[in-house]
Amino acid sequence: MTAVLDGDTVQVARAGRVRLLGIDAPEVGRGFDTPAPFAREAKDRLTSLLLRRWIRLEPDGPHEDSYNRHLAYVVTEDGRFVNAIMLREGLARVSARLPLSRLPELQRAEAEAQTFRRGIWGGTPQIPAQTYTLASPPKSTRAKKGETTNAPRRRKKGNPDGGLRQ
Numbered sequence: 001m002t003a004v005l006d007g008d009t010v011q012v013a014r015a016g017r018v019r020l021l022g023i024d025a026p027e028v029g030r031g032f033d034t035p036a037p038f039a040r041e042a043k044d045r046l047t048s049l050l051l052r053r054w055i056r057l058e059p060d061g062p063h064e065d066s067y068n069r070h071l072a073y074v075v076t077e078d079g080r081f082v083n084a085i086m087l088r089e090g091l092a093r094v095s096a097r098l099p100l101s102r103l104p105e106l107q108r109a110e111a112e113a114q115t116f117r118r119g120i121w122g123g124t125p126q127i128p129a130q131t132y133t134l135a136s137p138p139k140s141t142r143a144k145k146g147e148t149t150n151a152p153r154r155r156k157k158g159n160p161d162g163g164l165r166q
Contacts, residue, residue, distance in 0.1 A: 001050045007042025007091055009069060010050060012057070017069040020083045021060060022106045024095035026120065038120050042091040049082055050074070061098050073102060084109040090119020 003011035007025025012018050026036035028043055057072035065071055074082040083102075086092040087109035094110045096103055114121045 001053055001055050004043055004047040004051060007039060007046055007086065010046070010074070012055070012070075015057060015070050017067075018057060018074070019065055019067075019069040019071050020086065020092075021071045021073050022094060022096045022100050022103060023083050023086055023092040025086060025092040038091060041119065042086065045089060045091055046082070046086065049076065049080070049085065053077060055082075060101050081105070088112050088118075090114075090117075090121045093120065 006028040025042040026039040029035040054077040090113035
């Protein structure tokens with residue numbers, strides 16, 4: 001395993017791009033596209049499961065998708081079924097257009113995530129911290145000389161202290 005491209009696609013040294021069979025993770029977004037909620041979490045989790053580890057690819061049905069990626073179940077060297085882990089943690093959903101031999105296992109993993117409201121089934125995605133800097137506040141909110149507040153003062157005509165009349 002050499003790279004994780006998103007929550008359901010990896011780069012494998014001898015096989016090229018491999019799409020995890022039977023699941024669909026939120027899209028990371030490319031260029032100016034905004035990532036979908038939980039896309040970052042899905043990619044990070046897949047990275048922690050697979051990067052720089054030996055994996056076994058198990059094909060089932062068609063060997064390639066319309067983007068020429070290999071389709072396979074991914075199993076780690078210690079026997080963990082990665083496709084189901086991603087579903088169980090709520091970081092993907094079942095996506096099967098053809099009958100698959102491990103579909104019932106994938107569906108049970110997704111149902112568990114839904115029951116316990118994990119990830120996309122009820123969790124709150126991480127929101128990246130962004131820093132914004134304003135060069136200067138708009139003119140309408142600038143304090144006048146001698147004022148200490150950012151809010152503009154308002155006075156009623158005929159009432160010099162600005163308070164309410166009794």
